[in-house]
Amino acid sequence: MPDKEKNIMDEIAEANKSAVAGIDEKDIEHWVTISILGRKYRVPAGLTIIQAMEFAGYRFIRSCGCRAGFCGACTTVYRIEGDYRLKTAMACQTRVEDGMYLTQIPFTPALRVDYDINKLQPNLEAMLQNYPEILKCLGCNTCTKACPQDIDVMEYIATGKRGDIAQMAELSFDCIQCGLCAIRCPAELAQYNYAQLARRLHGKYQNAIPEHLRKRLKELDEKKFDKDFEKLLSANLDELRKLYKERDLEGGD
């Protein structure tokens, strides 16, 4: 029996191999040609840009972070052969295409202002005091087209210009702060930093601390649970197991 379980582990490791140990050429059936910083490489079709660059021999220091679309490290600009348009993407979330000319942008030198959130209010003034240049938006929509998260960046900038902090916060929520909007903006805005300010203003001032939380904090202050904790901490393993087993589940059976 134990052998069986060990064999299963080996089977799993074998099945997962391509995802954890780099790709073996002999397993590849379809290939594409991409250009990394102007040099052409033949890479397996179906890989993400990050995986393809690694296959080609690159080991990342910059331009690679969470590898899952959350961190904005692998900002990429590319063009497809025969097309004049520049496209943008996250390298960890985008499949390579034949004829892709790509480069990565590891850092965005965009302005971010320091502020004391406690001294601001959720209004237009807070936005303009820190980022007056927001008014320079040309309304060209380049930022929205550049956003790998499909956020309507131009629209949230418009709400910011009106001082509608709540709407700006909601519309920008999924921002991963990759900086592509700022890199492409002809008005030289740093949209994602304005959105960060808006979200904090909204979170702090337009959402009160819930009553149930206040109540619990007061109870903790009054040491309401101390006795119960003493009991739990001095209980033996059997007692703890019993208590655990007997818990009622919320909405459960």
Add this chain to the structure above:
Amino acid sequence: MAELKFIGGYPEYMRRLIDIVNQTRPRRKDYMPKSMTMEERQEVLKLHPDFAPGGKRPISLGPNKGDIAPNEVADLLEAYPLITGDEIDLSRPDFSVDLLIIGGGLAGTTAAIWTQDNGVPKENILLVNKLRHGDSNSMMAEGGTQAADREIDSPTRHYLDALGGGHFTNKPDVLRALVEDAPFIMEWLCKLGAMIDREKDGSFVEKSGGGTSRNRMHACRDYTGMEELRVIRDEFRSREIPYLEYFPVIEFLVDENRVTGAVLYNLETGEYKVIQAKATILATGGFGRLHIRGFPTTNHYGATADGVVIAYRAGAKLRDTDTVQYHPTGAAYPQQIIGLLLTEKLRSMGAQPVNIDGEAFVFPLEPRDVEMATFIRECYVREKGIITPTGMRGVWLDTPLIDVKNGEGTIERAFPGMLRMFKRFNIDMRKDPVLVFPTLHYQNGGVETDPWGKTNLEGLWVAGEVSGGVHGKNRLMGNSTLDCMVFGRRTGLSVAEHLKSNKKFGRLTLEHLKRYVGMLSEAGIKTERKAPILLPDYRGKAVLARRIDIF
């Protein structure tokens, strides 16, 4: 070979299997498999990678000699340092600070803020990052943060849930600190301006998670860790607390039993820097990129156990090194996203694990280790898994049930990140199930601490995933982001207090490296291995085979 024909992101043969899932959905809507008995759990856990034979061995040297650890971890502990020590000039430190923080995820960033709030001037703090400030597993946490802050819930209940989930191996006083501080952390997040999901009446939206007996999972859509961290990092930056990026720590400096600083390495230029510090907080996160037992991982690129390696060499005690947390629902298809996390919240909100016959085969919210072992059994013992074009096996996670149970538009509102990820590969998770298989998720054990993050080494505190004890041998969903913020704050407070009466720097030495190398040879370890590894290596085999190192 003819190319596979794809329909809605899936090859034809998988599409036909999805039809079966669609057919059984109406009758599964109101059906919930029973949760397992303790005995049933024990039986299925034999298929958990922690319990299946092989894959682990006793650590052969150091403070935890004889303790069991995964081979991949033992390999790093039984490896030579990157430096001998002789090549480093310790006579002129590049930085002299009160507090050195290593790692800028949720724990490290939180620690910096609380240290400053408690009287340590910002110039005397330095936060160093291996990659960018914020590149961390925290950033990727999707599901939520636990806090017992409702009338029908209590911190003691939170304690009991976490203790049972951890198989009663958690360190009691540390766990108590976690659950008792949780409501306070939620208040802190509100004050900083984090956008936590709210009900119409302004109370928090709170959901259940695997192993919780009350709904206490607070989320920020499915970007919980990202929202928490970007808000805390924004506060950190506004305070202008100094930080460095692309500067991993490769060794501690040690004066007998005290950590007195560290050696940093510039990843781009190869230059080293010496830091002397009166106190050090280690918050380097976990080890997913070691791919324990060949599993894919949810973890970020830098999760390579560096912190555990250098702390162990300096003499820090570890605990619970024998268990690894696998998340039941990693993506198994398409190839590009294998291993990426599909949050447990999907199951909290009604998504059901389903086999090739369209049957719901397990209670969706068993503790993570039990749930994942059940998936392995379904795929590899009962042979009821679905095989992908690359040969991986997985089970369906029937995501369309979420909208069926909660109303259309729920997925779009609650899981924008996930919906977007699958859409990029032409899969619509509102209409079709997604394929899942367990993925390496969390380092349960780590450097042992007390409730204030203190270790057995003077001058060294730990916080977050690199620490061990609070979760015992298995962590519950929603307790990791909480862990980072609770113990980030606690270490910050503890360091600030410590600095009031400990104003001297210690001696800067790397003597411990010679000692460690001696122990390696005493233990008879013959190896070329060096650690910490800093980053994983996924380069193509053909390129590596022809690579020459001349420049």
